[in-house]
Amino acid sequence: MKKSINKIKNILLILAAMLFLGCEEKGVCVVTGNKLGSMGDPVSFKHEGKKYWVCCAPCIKKFKKNPDKYK
Numbered sequence: 001m002k003k004s005i006n007k008i009k010n011i012l013l014i015l016a017a018m019l020f021l022g023c024e025e026k027g028v029c030v031v032t033g034n035k036l037g038s039m040g041d042p043v044s045f046k047h048e049g050k051k052y053w054v055c056c057a058p059c060i061k062k063f064k065k066n067p068d069k070y071k
Ligand SMILES: [Zn+2]
Pocket: 029, 031, 032, 039, 054, 055, 056, 057, 058, 059
């Protein structure tokens, strides 16, 4: 009985990890590479019609100074 509960726990842990990793791909600041939310509320902006996410407002300035580096 206990063993089967442990199995279920393991499966849930793996699923949670997969979900977490899936989110992380999109949840990264394009300028610093920091996880969004780790520096406070993430900020989005549009550049040439495409939406980008960064960790903080100063990153938008950095992006706009040198967009080719981060696109
Ligand atoms: Zn930032």
